Amino acid sequence: MAAEEKPALILTDKEEKLVLMIRKLGFGEINIYVADGQPVRAEEIKKSVKL
Numbered sequence: 001m002a003a004e005e006k007p008a009l010i011l012t013d014k015e016e017k018l019v020l021m022i023r024k025l026g027f028g029e030i031n032i033y034v035a036d037g038q039p040v041r042a043e044e045i046k047k048s049v050k051l
Contacts, residue, residue, distance in 0.1 A: 014040070018032065030042050030043065030044050
């Protein structure tokens, strides 16, 4: 059986920036706000304290 090739994804500039932000994060949380199927804002969670 031959594996089917998936078509290459073409990312928008916003999607590309989001992927780079995720790769640089390493560990943590990011809240992503989406409008019309595109990321419009991403917030990196800086501090969370569990008591």
